[in-house]
């Protein structure tokens with residue numbers, strides 16, 4: 001399983017792990033994989049703290065940072081201030097959010113408790129600030145989602161000798177990324193957690209590999225075992241890019257009530273919905289996603305307005321789930337997650353998960369070998 005990317009990054013296994021949780025990132029890199037910290041939910045100041053922590057706790061192992069710089073935002077959103085964006089959220093959406101929360105008895109936030117940051121890093125200025133902070137640290141890879149990164153970001157990363165990777169859902173998108181100077185393509189199938197296209201990993205990966213050759217490709221979406229990793233490498237990928245599987249490891253900071261829900265979920269319990277961000281993202285199906293996709297929904301808003309409109313509602317649901325995991329209010333709390341949810345059934349340290357994956361990979365290759373030529 002020693003692929004070109006192992007040599008390029010000095011890693012033992014070509015297992016790339018996306019997580020918003022620094023403990024997961026550190027654990028994966030220390031176990032011989034490559035952890036990538038999702039920057040989206042952090043302010044630039046908080047990102048600086050997370051990366052300083054990683055520099056100190058990762059034992060010199062390589063890690064990366066993932067930013068989200070969407071190529072398409074709501075009209076006028078790219079240059080708008082936060083209050084101008086807030087003014088673009090229609091009252092009927094605010095009313096729908098409140099009535100849905102009320103239906104499930106989700107209490108308001110207590111006085112003095114602020115909701116989650118609602119703008120996140122997905123405006124051009126937010127994304128650029130994340131890049132500036134990230135490149136001050138010893139990162140070895142910069143990853144972008146939702147379209148080709150702006151040319152100045154690619155140039156800035158390359159000036160720091162940091163390669164750039166980007167997520168794609170079709171071969172056409174992959175070609176645009178290579179033309180934009182992106183070095184590594186992450187082919188993300190529809191079964192993946194988070195933003196996804198419509199093509200499955202099995203069908204997408206070889207098409208992307210052929211389209212962008214000789215650029216290296218990581219296969220993503222529905223990969224959590226060594227057997228799936230062997231399949232990805234057989235499809236021509238140089239490694240795997242994983243996300244959902246790290247939500248249930250011991251180091252994950254996902255709320256315990258939601259971890260339990262994930263462990264009981266089948267592969268049919270996720271939905272590709274616009275409810276979270278305004279763009280289709282695969283997530284756990286909850287009464288919240290059903291409401292947004294149901295007949296009384298006012299329809300979702302374009303990015304970044306949908307998350308801005310709902311950020312406080314997410315804080316309220318998560319508080320409710322923490323206070324009483326069995327309450328109707330807690331049922332609303334979900335998470336981005338892929339169809340692999342149906343195979344995530346235990347909580348173990350990330351290191352054990354990696355080693356098991358490597359053993360399974362070896363067994364899969366042995367089995368194929370025994371089949372002969």
Ligand SMILES: Cc1cc2nc3c(=O)[nH]c(=O)nc-3n(C[C@H](O)[C@H](O)[C@H](O)COP(=O)(O)O)c2cc1C
Nearest residue numbers: 018040145192193194220221222242243244336338
């Ligand atoms: C909880 C969660 C949050 C995610 N957030 C982001 C993100 O902020 N940026 C990004 O590039 N990808 C994000 N993703 C997608 C992952 O990077 C990855 O492509 C995906 O999880 C791979 O498929 P899998 O979930 O089947 O492993 C997220 C995935 C999950 C599960």
